[in-house]
Amino acid sequence: MDIREVLVVGxxxxxxxxxxxxxxxxxxxxxxxxxxKAVAAGLxxxxxxxxxxxxxxxxxxxxxxxxxxxxxxxxxxxxxxxTADLVVEAAPERMELKRRIFGDVAAVAPAHAVxxxxxxxxxxxxxxxxxxxxxxxxxxHFFNPVHLKPLLEVVRTDVTSQDALDTVLEVGRRMGKTCVxxxxxxxxxxxxxGIALGLEAIRMVEEGVASPQDIDTAMELGYxxxxxxxxxxxxxxxxxxxxxxxxxDRTLPGGRFRPPELLRRMVAEGRLGQKSGRxxxxxxxxx
Ligand SMILES: NC(=O)c1ccc[n+]([C@@H]2O[C@H](COP(=O)([O-])OP(=O)(O)OC[C@H]3O[C@@H](n4cnc5c(N)ncnc54)[C@H](O)[C@@H]3O)[C@@H](O)[C@H]2O)c1
Numbered sequence: 001m002d003i004r005e006v007l008v009v010g011x012x013x014x015x016x017x018x019x020x021x022x023x024x025x026x027x028x029x030x031x032x033x034x035x036x037k038a039v040a041a042g043l044x045x046x047x048x049x050x051x052x053x054x055x056x057x058x059x060x061x062x063x064x065x066x067x068x069x070x071x072x073x074x075x076x077x078x079x080x081x082x083t084a085d086l087v088v089e090a091a092p093e094r095m096e097l098k099r100r101i102f103g104d105v106a107a108v109a110p111a112h113a114v115x116x117x118x119x120x121x122x123x124x125x126x127x128x129x130x131x132x133x134x135x136x137x138x139x140x141h142f143f144n145p146v147h148l149k150p151l152l153e154v155v156r157t158d159v160t161s162q163d164a165l166d167t168v169l170e171v172g173r174r175m176g177k178t179c180v181x182x183x184x185x186x187x188x189x190x191x192x193x194g195i196a197l198g199l200e201a202i203r204m205v206e207e208g209v210a211s212p213q214d215i216d217t218a219m220e221l222g223y224x225x226x227x228x229x230x231x232x233x234x235x236x237x238x239x240x241x242x243x244x245x246x247x248x249d250r251t252l253p254g255g256r257f258r259p260p261e262l263l264r265r266m267v268a269e270g271r272l273g274q275k276s277g278r279x280x281x282x283x284x285x286x287x
Contacts, residue, residue: 001085001112001114001163001166001167002085003027003085003086003167003171004027004028004085005027005028005029005030005083005084005085005086006019006022006027006028006029006030006084006085006086006087006088007029007030007032007080007081007084007086007087007088007105007109008022008029008030008031008032008087008088008090009032009033009077009087009088009089009090009091009101009105010032010033010038010089010090010091010092011031011032011033011035011038011039011041011042011043011073012033012038012042012090012092013144014090014118014142014144014146015031015033015042015090015091015118016031016041016042016043016045016046017045017049017142017144017145017146017147018088018090018118018142018146019031019042019046019071020046020049020050020067020071020146020147021146021147021175021176022088022171022175023046023067023068023070023071024063024067024147024175025171025174025175025176026070026174027070027086028070028072029070029071029072030071030072030073030074030080030084031043031046031071031072031073031074032073032074032075032076032077032080033073033075034075035075036075039073039074039075040073042073043071043073046067046068046071047068049145049147050064050067050068051064053147077101077104077105077108078104078107078108081104081105081108081109081113082108082109082110083110084105084109084110084113085110085112085113085114086113086114086116086167086168086171087105087109087113087114087115087116088116088117088118088140089101089102089105089115089116089117089118090118090142093119093120093121093122095122095123095126095127098117098119098122098127098130099126099127099129099130100130102115102117102127102128102130102131102137103130103131103132105131106130106131106132106133111133112136113136114136114137114138114164114167114168115128115131115133115136115137115138116137116138116139116140116168117137117139117140118139118140118141118142119139119141120141120188120190120191120244121186121187121188121191121244121247121248123184123186124137124138124139124155124156124157124184125157125158125159125184128157128159128160134157134159134160135159135160135161135164136161136164137157137160137164138154138155138156138157138160138164138165138168139153139154139155139156139184139188140152140154140155140168140171140172141153141154141155141188141190142177143190150176150177150178151177151178151180151190152172152175152177152178152179152180153179153180153182153188153189153190154168154169154172154179154180154181154182155181155182155183155184155188156181156182156183156184157184158184165181169181186247186248186251186252187244187247187248187252191244191248192248192252194229194232195241195244195245195248195257196256196257197219197229198229198230198232198233198241199245199257199259199260199263200229201215201216201219201228201229201230201233202230202233202260202262202263203260203262205230205262205280206260206261206262212228212230212231212280212281213281215228215229215230216228216229216230216231230279230280230281231280231281233273233279233280234273234274234279234280234281234283235273235274236273237272237273237274237275238263238266238267238271238272238273238279239267239272241263242259242263242264242267245257245258245259245263246259266279
């Protein structure tokens with residue numbers, strides 16, 4: 001399917017990055033948010049990313065200018081969705097909010113439009129049902145920071161049409177991403193495996209098998225992981241990881257994702273990782 005206009009819903013951490021790579025790939029993009037300040041901040045972040053790219057010699061100044069010229073902002077969802085061929089939703093991770101957005105977008109978007117969610121854990125099927133046109137709905141799970149991370153996890157439900165799937169795979173390729181296709185299931189491939197490794201690493205700290213530093217070094221040097229599981233947990237946030245683990249524990253059988261006591265205790269104590277200054281590592285000292 002031919003894409004001309006892309007609408008990104010939400011201009012936060014992920015939304016601004018998705019809008020940037022879509023505009024850099026040549027589409028005309030609207031970045032929408034309910035919050036005017038978020039829209040302005042999102043646009044400033046895109047500009048900052050592109051300026052840094054120019055400084056490093058990775059983005060030509062003319063491409064930066066052309067990208068910015070293709071990017072519009074909006075706080076009017078109905079107007080923004082009316083002409084969109086592809087909508088990528090990147091609003092907060094709450095089911096009722098995403099369902100409302102998909103209902104609102106589907107009420108005005110053209111019938112051929114593909115509607116995608118950037119959810120990192122929620123059921124795409126449940127989001128899709130709220131649109132009234134679930135065959136056009138697919139998951140597009142980008143990674144942070146979107147303009148630098150090369151992966152796109154594409155999530156298809158039992159009713160996603162082949163055309164919608166092919167469209168987002170083509171969009172991903174044109175954005176320079178490597179796509180993997182995963183069935184709609186809790187945690188998809190990335191969160192499920194990432195959390196499994198993270199939880200086991202926390203259990204190993206709990207059991208005194210090795211220090212966080214040594215566990216991370218083991219995976220970094222022994223297995224070539226770019227970052228060990230505990231440092232990753234500190235960066236993502238222990239509270240965020242606990243939330244996903246609880247969700248996977250509820251939705252997947254066998255107790256494989258039961259959160260370790262140490263994780264619960266650290267979250268209760270406010271040791272959330274980098275954002276609170278302390279997690280498995282002391283981040284305050286590193287600043
Ligand atoms: N942050 C990450 O590392 C990451 C990675 C992959 C996927 N995700 C997923 O991406 C989605 C967005 O996460 P984020 O980190 O960008 O969140 P964020 O909080 O940085 O941004 C969310 C934005 O959505 C806006 N918003 C709130 N209600 C809205 C509405 N009704 N319509 C439109 N916009 C609305 C907010 O104003 C905010 O600007 C979530 O589903 C999250 O799970 C996040």
